[in-house]
Amino acid sequence: MGKTIIEKIIANHSEESVNAGDITIVDVDATMATDTTAPLAIKSFEEMGGEQVQNSDNTVLVIDHASPPPNEQVANLQARMRSFSREQNTHLYDIGEGIGHQIMIDHKHVRPGQIVFGADSHTVTHGALGAFATGVGSTDLAGIWLTGQTWVKVPETIKIEFEGKLQPGVTSKDIILYLVGKLGISGATYQSIEYSGSATNEMSLASRMTLANMSIEMGAKAGFVDTEGLVLKEPFEHIQPDEDAKYSEIHKVNVSELQPQISIPHSPDQVVNASYVENTPIQQGFIGSCTNGRLEDLQAAAKVLDGKKIHPNTRLLIAPASKQVLHDALEDGTFAILTKAGATFLTSGCGPCVGTHMGIPADEENIISSSNRNFMGRMGNSKSNVYLGSPSVVARSVLHGML
Structure with a gap:
């Protein structure tokens, strides 16, 4: 019987041929953790008696979720990440460098055919390169740092x-x-x-x-x-x-x-044609996240907003997926078009997507976001409503003040 892509990649990193349902041990090519998961992974690694991270040259720590830190507790956790990275000689991408999933690709920490584990559910992003990439918990990640391997059940x-x-x-x-x-x-x-x-x-x-x-x-x-x-x-x-x-x-x-699609509150699978929710008032738009914070996303928004102004009753926040994306947007004029239209650029990173700071909406406000999740409270306020759409849909919505 023939093999799927994931069966081939797992077999290449194991000592045996595998089929769906098998459980096997694989060598891991790269790992990634963020400021929400790395501190616990570090603590777990030390409690396991870990002394040296395996494959430290392709171990990546990224400060992206609360970047810059909104309080002293987060600042201290991020400081521990920096000291651990120095001790273990891992890669660390600090405040403003960007989102971990974008950095992994921008800096070539992941390649086609590799196995990548990250302590973040959106590690699956690297499948865009043909890699087997998936999310794990901080304790599992610590185990990979300790041994360079982990178990998988072939999906x-x-x-x-x-x-x-x-x-x-x-x-x-x-x-x-x-x-x-x-x-x-x-x-x-x-x-x-x-x-x-x-x-x-x-x-x-x-x-x-x-x-x-x-x-x-x-x-x-x-x-x-x-x-x-x-x-x-x-x-x-x-x-x-x-x-x-x-x-x-x-x-x-x-x-x-296909027509433009919108996910309505409060679950990503509540998807309708954008025309279905036309004229819904919008108070805030967000372009960014590991889903849609890249240069072509900003360019798509700029195409809609070029020479125009966003509606006076709306705000448009933009968080580039990486500092490189920001540089590229500055060089090609995209940044100027968007800021002249009324957009506010935030630190390169996760921005308001995770609801820790930098764009938490008020009660009863409607947000149109290019991110990936709209669960109740996802952006920091359980009394607000988050709609999901493409950067073009976000731009058109803030231009008119409604979906």
């Missing part, structure tokens, strides 16, 4: 084929929102998703990252985007599924029929 795989050509104004964010709406928030629990098809092959790396990123919103253990059409500066091996690979489900989607 079954769902195959998604995206065919057709996107209409103007429709993006990979609309595609993945549509899919989350169809499969549901637990429709791919502990499964791998393979995204393929002609529409996928034409996507940029940034658009592929959006697809892979929201795989976890369906409960997926991993999300792979077919590397056909992927262009990187360095050559790499394209790991493809066998023609007779076994899939738990196969879905075909004609993306040419």
Whole structure:
């Protein structure tokens, strides 16, 4: 029987051939932890008697969730990350460098065909490169630091084929929102998703990252985007599924029929055509996050807002996914277009997505966000309402003051 992508990658990192359902030990190529998970991982590592982090050259610590720190407790936790990184000779990306998932790709800490574990659920983002990347808890991550290995149960795989050509104004964010709406928030629990098809092959790396990123919103253990059409500066091996690979489900989607999509409060799988919620008043827009904070996302918003002003009853906050994205936006004029339109740029990082600071909404306010989750209280106030959409949808909404 043929193999899926995840079965091939796991076998390459194990000492045996594997099939879905098998449990095996794998060597781990890279790990990542953020300021929300690294402090506990460090504590657990030390309690396990750890002295030297295995593969420290590809161990990445990132201060991105509360960047800069909003209080002294968080500041002290981040200080411990810095001292641990110095002690263990790991990589540390400090305040303003960007979101961990973006940094991992920008700085080449992850490559196609690798296995990456991160103490963050959106580690699945790196499937955009054809890597098996998944989230684990801080204690599990500490165990990987200690041994360089961990156990995995090989997931079954769902195959998604995206065919057709996107209409103007429709993006990979609309595609993945549509899919989350169809499969549901637990429709791919502990499964791998393979995204393929002609529409996928034409996507940029940034658009592929959006697809892979929201795989976890369906409960997926991993999300792979077919590397056909992927262009990187360095050559790499394209790991493809066998023609007779076994899939738990196969879905075909004609993306040419898609309209802009919006996820309504309070769950990512409550997805409707944007026209369904037209004229809903909006008080705040947010463009950023590990889903849609890249240069092409900012450019899409700038295309909508060029020469215009956002509605006086709205605010537009933008957090670039990395400092490199910010530099690129400054160089090509995107930053100027957006700030002249009334946008406020925040520190490169997670920004208001996680609800710790930098954009917490007021009671009863409606927010349109390019991020990936809209659970009640997700952005820091359980009495507000968060809608999810593409950067273009966010820009159009703040321009008119309504969805």
